[in-house]
Amino acid sequence: xxxxxxxxxxxxxxxxxxxxxxxxxxxxxxxxxxxxxxxxxxxxxxxxxxxxxxxxxxxxxxxxxxxxxxxxxxxxxxxxxxxxxxxxxxxxxxxxxxxxxxxxxxxxxxxxxxxxxxxxxxxxxxxxxxxxxxxxxxxxxxxxxxxxxxxxxxxxxxxxxxxxxxxxxxxxxxxxxxxxxxxxxxxxxxxxxxxxxxxxxxxxxxxxxxxxxxxxxxxxxxxxxxxxxxxxxxxxxxxxxxxxxxxxxxxxxxxxxxxxxxxxxxxxxxxxxxxxxxxxxxxxxxxxxxxxxx
Numbered sequence: 001x002x003x004x005x006x007x008x009x010x011x012x013x014x015x016x017x018x019x020x021x022x023x024x025x026x027x028x029x030x031x032x033x034x035x036x037x038x039x040x041x042x043x044x045x046x047x048x049x050x051x052x053x054x055x056x057x058x059x060x061x062x063x064x065x066x067x068x069x070x071x072x073x074x075x076x077x078x079x080x081x082x083x084x085x086x087x088x089x090x091x092x093x094x095x096x097x098x099x100x101x102x103x104x105x106x107x108x109x110x111x112x113x114x115x116x117x118x119x120x121x122x123x124x125x126x127x128x129x130x131x132x133x134x135x136x137x138x139x140x141x142x143x144x145x146x147x148x149x150x151x152x153x154x155x156x157x158x159x160x161x162x163x164x165x166x167x168x169x170x171x172x173x174x175x176x177x178x179x180x181x182x183x184x185x186x187x188x189x190x191x192x193x194x195x196x197x198x199x200x201x202x203x204x205x206x207x208x209x210x211x212x213x214x215x216x217x218x219x220x221x222x223x224x225x226x227x228x229x230x231x232x233x234x235x236x237x238x239x240x241x242x243x244x245x246x247x248x249x250x251x252x253x254x255x256x257x258x259x260x261x262x263x264x265x266x267x268x269x270x271x272x273x274x275x276x277x278x279x280x281x282x283x284x285x286x287x288x289x290x291x292x293x294x
Contacts, residue, residue, distance in 0.1 A: 003027070003034055007042050017193035017222070025229035067154065072170035073146035078108045081236055082139040085113060085167075087147040088183035089126065092117075092195055092206065099203055101190075101210070102129035105183050106137075107146070109239065110224055111232035112186065112214045113137050117207050126152040127161065134165055141166025148172045148180060189218070 010023050018026070020040040027034050076084055084107030092099050102125045104114040114133025118125040130145075145167045147153040153171070162169055172180055194213045200206040220233045227235040 003032060003038070004042050006030065006032060007039060011043065014222075017197075017217075021225065022223050022229065025223055025225075029229070067159075068149050069169040069171045071146075071173055072144050072168065073107070073172075076107075076144060080239060081106050081108050081111075082137055082143055083108060084144045084146060085133065085139075086180060086183045087126065087129070087145065087153060088180055088187060089121065089150065089152060090187045090191075092191075094200055094203065094206065097203075099206065100125055101187075102126045102152075103183060103186060104129050104133040105186055106232070106236075107182060109232045109236045110182055110186065110227060111219050111236060115210070115214060117203070117210060119203065121152065123152050123155045123157055126158055130158065130161055134161075139165070139167070142168065144168045144170050146170040146172070146180070149174070186218075189222075190214075 006027060007023055010026050011018060014022075020036055020043055023043070024034060024036040024039045027039070073084060073086070078084055086105045086107050087103065089100055089102045092101055097119065099117060099119050100121050102116045102118075103112055105111065106113050113136060114129045114131070116125055116128035116132065118128070143166070145162055147170075149171050152158065153169075159169060190210075190213065194209065198209060200209065219231065221231055223229040223231060224235070230238070
């Protein structure tokens with residue numbers, strides 16, 4: 001009965017957002033070693049299974065004349081926070097309209113660094129999210145900002161903000177959502193655990209609930225399997241306290257260089273050199289990148 005009671009308490013406390021894996025992890029954190037199959041059986045018997053996901057539409061408009069930047073995110077080896085930010089936009093359906101949410105995630109901790117909610121997909125939506133993230137985190141120059149090739153992220157206003165703060169633009173390859181996987185994962189979690197589980201009267205009602213979900217629940221309480229079943233805030237605190245100060249904000253980026261008939265690998269440290277534009281020599285593109293650009 002003690003295990004069942006604890007499962008019920010966790011499931012209801014997290015508003016049916018937790019599946020059996022996270023509840024199993026939370027039980028173990030509380031000193032209750034229990035098999036995940038037993039947790040699943042109890043949750044099924046008590047009708048406590050998590051809300052199931054739905055599909056969502058793409059909001060990327062990459063048919064524009066702005067510069068498309070090299071994909072750096074897949075080449076990075078992260079060692080701390082504020083080395084890589086990942087950005088994305090999704091839609092949310094209200095009773096009488098569609099609204100749009102832009103988010104910025106830290107690539108290392110999965111913490112939501114900034115977000116914005118508007119009735120429009122205009123560039124001001126993405127600009128508001130990046131400005132909030134910069135104000136909250138105050139990142140050092142050399143941070144890589146990764147996004148899809150949408151016009152919101154490629155436009156002059158957005159790129160100017162990145163350059164002003166010494167950030168390096170990075171963009172996904174065409175039709176490859178895996179480059180943006182951490183942000184896509186957050187959006188799926190938000191929709192499954194919050195959006196689809198509620199009804200919203202209007203935009204302001206939605207805004208208040210999203211703020212509570214992100215700031216109070218997702219960043220501070222929700223356990224993430226990719227973080228060893230820790231919340232993003234807990235993960236950041238433990239990473240910061242356990243990392244040497246000089247290397248904490250230095251990520252390495254790996255490039256493949258074709259020197260004649262010899263293929264070799266070179267590594268650079270993000271943030272070294274000129275921090276305003278690209279803080280390291282521009283690498284030779286991968287052969288696959290060259291073919292796609294032609």
